[in-house]
Each structure stands twice: as structure tokens, then as C-alpha cells.
Amino acid sequence: MDYTRNVPVQRIIDGRRKDDTEVVAREFPLTIMLNSRELNTMLCSPDELENLTVGFLVSEGVLKTRQDIKSVTADERKRTVNVETAEGLKLPLKRQGGRLIASGGGRGVSLYNAEDIKRQPKIESELSISSATILALAAEFQRRSEVFQNTGGVHSAALCQGGQILLFKEDIGRHNAVDKILGQCMMEDISTRDRIIMTSGRVSSEILLKVSRRGIPILISRSAPTDMGVELAEALGMTLVGFARGERMNLYANAWRVTTTEDD
Amino acid sequence: MDYTRNVPVQRIIDGRRKDDTEVVAREFPLTIMLNSRELNTMLCSPDELENLTVGFLVSEGVLKTRQDIKSVTADERKRTVNVETAEGLKLPLKRQGGRLIASGGGRGVSLYNAEDIKRQPKIESELSISSATILALAAEFQRRSEVFQNTGGVHSAALCQGGQILLFKEDIGRHNAVDKILGQCMMEDISTRDRIIMTSGRVSSEILLKVSRRGIPILISRSAPTDMGVELAEALGMTLVGFARGERMNLYANAWRVTTTEDD
Secondary structure (H helix, E strand, C coil), X not given: CCXXXXXXXXXXXXXXXXXXXXXXXXXXXEEEEXXXXXXXXXXXXXXXXXXXXXXXXXXXXXXXXXXXXXXXXXXXCCXXXXXXXXXXXXXXXXXXXXXXEECCCCCCHHXXXXXXXXXXXXXXXXXXXXXXXXXXXXXXXXXXXXXXXXXXXXXXXXXXXXXXEEEEEEECCHHHHHHHHHHHHXXXXXXXXXXXXXXXXXXXXXXXXXXXXXXXXXXXXXXXXXXXXXHHHHHHCCEEEEEEECCEEEEEECHHHEECHHHC | CCCEEEEEEEEEECCEEEEEEEXXXXXXXXXEEECCEEEEXXXXXXXXXXXXXXXXHHHCCCCCCHHHEEEEEEECCCCEEEEEECXXXXXXXXXXXXXXXXXXXXXXXXXXXXXXXXXXXXXXXXXXXXXXXXXXXXXXXXXXXXXXXXXXXXXXXXXXXXXXXXXXEEECCHHHHHHHHHHHHHHCCCCCCCCEEEECCCECHHHHHHXXXXXXXXXXXCCCEEHHHHHHHHHHCCEEEEEEECCEEEEEECHHHEECHHHC
């Protein structure tokens, strides 16, 4: 399914009207089903629905490994993706009325007490990256994002290794773009260890927790982090880079993983 | 409470490190209580918690008029705002397990079927605005937003009348900035009829529905709408202006409310 479409617009340029068409991002309500029971409805860009769903379930702590999944079935007409889990898998879900809720989930809000965060293992990776490589990645990331940043206000996310972009995703939701990456990694056994996530969007606590859960040691954003994003990165041993663009960047936490020519 | 704070950063500029401080937006988990029962926890910028809470309840269809509210009490330490409603008020809520859910709510997702939208009255306002006034408003809006757009990735929203900005709000959430406006309007009996909402963020279906529920006839964004945002604006009789900046803008729906010098 295309994730943009053309709509008629009237443009006003220097006070003059002109009928034209414009590309807009599509917005698709997707219902995630787990073992044929409704779990959540979210708004997303309608591509890679399977990766998005698996990534969402990974981020919510419902799925841990590829072996947890028996099948993933998207139905575009019904706007659903159903994930059947492996037999005997104990799901970290609680029932609330007719609804299932991931017990560690609630979009991260439940994780905001210090106890829960202490339980999460600190990221131990010895990975390092030079500031020059970060800026080269940021420039390539920006080049790939530009079309849809201009037309649709879409967010991008990438999985990188060294100076290379391995996976690149877009979605109207910041969270969803990252979930599409995490979902594909799980479906195709692509390692996230010692790799890097890049995002166009703000780094809130929710994005930080999502990425840290997969043991990813470096998170780079073109934008700003929030204060909680910074605190969590510090506590969880993650390197957090913000405003990576042009010839500069800010290192908000665990700066030791970023090297410069000065260090030689 | 301040909605930004300073954090230490290491800046890398042209390959050279420098220790410094940077302003980041605070992220605050706020729990909304209705008659002392927990309704929802959201992440927000920690200012105007009362306006945000009332606006959220207005947007979810729980509160309709100022008379529905008996009291609004914020507790910053517990991170809660409790709204006590007028005695005898029938609340459009359903219970799901231990949790209360606004029956028209679910952050708008439940509203995406044609039946629900048909029930909403079409906006009948005869208000019009010139393209020159829109661009003047957009320039003033941008001027006020700039500090925090640069530092914190914060979204802005404004209530306007003619060429004047009446209320201006900021929040890490697009939705929250608009809710803070709608909340203050209800608390202080500020009319939204024949007025204009301006937003820095993307116009998704959820923002569109929120604004249309208050009968606001014109919505202006610096950014793009989604396809559902455009469809809903058309169906609900709302004028939707996107990419309003510099000397240009796009009219996506009900363009007749925007006049140009050509029309004279």
C-alpha cells in the first residue's frame, strides 16, 4: 500500500490562487491482534504492517525472540495484523475488562518509576564511533528523508553499522518508524547488538526505552532529547547524540563512545 | 513549574569537543483523575496542568460546558490533576476492568467510522480571513515559537481572532498544546466560535476532530495535513490551511473562507 497520496489543493503564492495537487501522508488505523484477540489500535503509515506490529509487540515487551512467533498475518481490508504466538508461550499480558494490555506497556508510561528501570540491564557494549562518521550518517539519513519531510511531515528511523545505513523506515509516527526497524530485525534475525539507531524525531523517554530494550548502545537524533530521555540514557548506559547535523552535534550521555580526531 | 531545564552536554563542533550546558524540554507523566478515579496517564510539558486536563476531557467528549466542572485540583508532587464534576452530571464513560475510558475517546481512533463523523454537526460559520492576515499570523506565531523549537522540539498552538493571537501554548505533545488552549477557553469562558486555531504540528485526524468538536471553523498549520485530516476537514465544513509560511500556503478544504486581493 502506498503511504502517500495526491489530494487537490488551492495554492496561494504571493496572493495569487492556483489549483494544483499535493502529496499528503496517508493515515491508517491499524488494529493489532494477538492470538486473534484485539490488543491495540494505532494510527500509522500503511506500509510494512507486519514489521510494525512485531516491532510494537517487541517494544511493549510481549515478544522477546523470533521463536515466540508462529505466524504474522496482515489483512489490509480489515485493517488488522494478527500475530499467533508459539504454543506454550507465556504472554506478559493482563486482562482489563474485554481488553488485553501488555503488563509492561501502556506506551512506556508504567515504566517511569525507578524500580522498573533498575531492573533493566545496563548496556555494556564497547562500540565506539567517530564524530565524522556520525555526521556522514546524518547527512545520508537526511538525504533519504527529504522527500517526505517536505511533503508529508513523516518521521524516519534507520539502523546503522559503522558508516552504513542497513535499514531505513518512514512513518507518520516517530515511534512507529523505530518499531518497523525493530520488527524487521526480529523477523529476519538481523542483530541489533553493537549497532546504531538514528531518528529524525525528538528523543522522549518512550523512544529511549524502546531502543535500550534491544541492547542498542548508540542513539542519534537530528532533534532534541527531553530531560527524561537524557536521564534514562545516562542510567541505562546508552550514548545519546542530539542535533547531529552539518558540522556539529551534542553528546547528552555516555559521550565516551564518540571519538574525535582530537583523541588520537 | 518550568517546562525546560539545563543539562550538561559535550558539544562537538568541527571535530572539537567543548563542555557546555543545553536547554532541554522537561517530560512529565501526568495522571488525570475524574472524581478521584484514575482516567489516563499522559506525557506532557509541566505547565498549565489544569488547562491541559480540562482540555483533554473536552477533547475526549467527557466535558461539554463550564457548568460540568465543580473543581480542578492539581497536585504536582503526586503528578495528578483531579476534576470533580457537577453533581448529577452523566459522564460518557465506560468501565473496562479497573479502568475508566471515555466512550467516545480512545484518542479519536474509535471515531474513524463514517457513522460517528456524520453525527457531528457540520461547522456553519461564515467567518473569512484574508491570505495576508494568515501569513502575518503565521509569522508572529513562528516568532513566538522559535526559542523552544530550537532548543526543545516543543510544539506550539494558538487561538487567533482576525490578525491577533489571543492565547499561545507550548507542549512536547502536539495534542497537548491544543488541549491547553481548549481547556483555558472552557475554564475562562473564552469563546471558540468564529475563531481560528494555529498549530506548528502535522494535522492528523485526531487534531482535526479535537478542533472541530469546539466548532472552530479555520485550522492553520505550518506543517502538512494527513489524508484523513483533509477528508475530515472537507466532511465537517472546516477550512484547513497547511504550510502557511513565508509568502505561501496550501488550502486543503473549504478554501472559500480564505480571501485574496484577487477576489476584490
